Amino acid sequence: MSETAEARLAALGITLPEPAAPAANYVPFVLAGKQLFVSGQLPLSAGKVLFSGRLGADLELEDGVAAARLCAINILAQAKAALGDLEKIVRCVKLGGFVACTSDFTDQPKVINGASDLMVEVLGERGRHARFAVGAPALPLGVAVEIDALFEVE
Numbered sequence: 001m002s003e004t005a006e007a008r009l010a011a012l013g014i015t016l017p018e019p020a021a022p023a024a025n026y027v028p029f030v031l032a033g034k035q036l037f038v039s040g041q042l043p044l045s046a047g048k049v050l051f052s053g054r055l056g057a058d059l060e061l062e063d064g065v066a067a068a069r070l071c072a073i074n075i076l077a078q079a080k081a082a083l084g085d086l087e088k089i090v091r092c093v094k095l096g097g098f099v100a101c102t103s104d105f106t107d108q109p110k111v112i113n114g115a116s117d118l119m120v121e122v123l124g125e126r127g128r129h130a131r132f133a134v135g136a137p138a139l140p141l142g143v144a145v146e147i148d149a150l151f152e153v154e
Contacts, residue, residue, distance in 0.1 A: 005086035036151040041074035043067035056105030068114030071147040090152040095131040108133040
């Protein structure tokens with residue numbers, strides 16, 4: 001893929017939002033050498049939670065996938081704020097996904113695929129990564145999904 005990440009975002013109809021400000025005593029990202037750590041991103045749009053509740057109770061699998069995709073968009077917005085250019089991403093190394101769900105919900109990996117798929121759609125082979133997907137009884141602000149990321153950068 002010779003297209004840029006920005007061109008692929010445009011083709012997908014995605015405009016990166018203004019990165020969210022931290023909600024507590026932390027920073028949204030840390031650039032350490034050739035590693036960019038992006039703090040957990042929520043399914044927020046224009047500062048509002050779009051997906052709240054728990055999978056297996058209040059939300060369907062498709063809602064969780066859409067929430068994870070929105071988290072990934074917000075991760076990319078933070079990465080662009082940190083680097084100035086998404087082309088400085090050498091590779092998405094790892095995504096960590098948390099899914100608010102009932103104790104019998106077992107499709108956390110399918111939910112986090114919403115973020116994994118977007119990383120590959122936008123970054124191509126550079127978007128393939130290691131990851132984890134776990135369930136939690138509750139997440140900050142009552143959101144359905146939270147995802148953090150680690151990138152190798154130039």
